[in-house]
Amino acid sequence: MVTKSPVSSYKAHQQVNETVRETEAKALLSCASRLHKAQNPESGPEFYLDAIRHNQQLWTVFQVTLCEPDNPLPRDLKITLLNLSRFVDKVSLRAQAEYSPALLTSLIDINRQIAAGLNVQTGKPETEAHAVPVAEKTQPGSVSTSI
Secondary structure: OOOOOHHHHHHHHOOOOOOHHHHHHHHHHHHHHHHHHHOOHHHHHHHHHHHHHHHHHHHHHHHHHHHOOOOOOOHHHHHHHHHHHHHHHHHHHHHHHHOOHHHHHHHHHHHHHHHHHHHHHHOOOOOHHHOOOHHHOOOOOOOOOOO
16 A cells, blocks of 8 residues: 655645644544554554554654754753654564554554644644544643644
8 A cells, every 4th residue: 555655645734724733733643543443453464564654754754853953842852752753663663573453552642642732732622533532532641842
């Protein structure tokens, strides 16, 4: 399955009046949704691998953005987010090598927590298209930044 890269999808899906934080939250929730679907064995190994790669590409965009000299985030926050992205990379590589759908849970949780923090800042709830079923909803954490 060939899909657009998250960078092109990210820009293509940003609404005219949408903030960068809102776009980031949508992208994270979209990847979390794909990863969740990939946990179902009926989705097949190709969808599973594609979902992981798509999420990894999104996090690569975040890594590049965090390393840009004009990124306004505080240094400590950048380091924390870069460390988190390294964890995402490690888990992604392991999940690809082992075909272990259970490993995707941590990636899903990370994406949802970061998106929840971004949505708290914008004052907007999760969109219906990417809403998490009630039994799986995570509480917004103290994450308060734009990646």
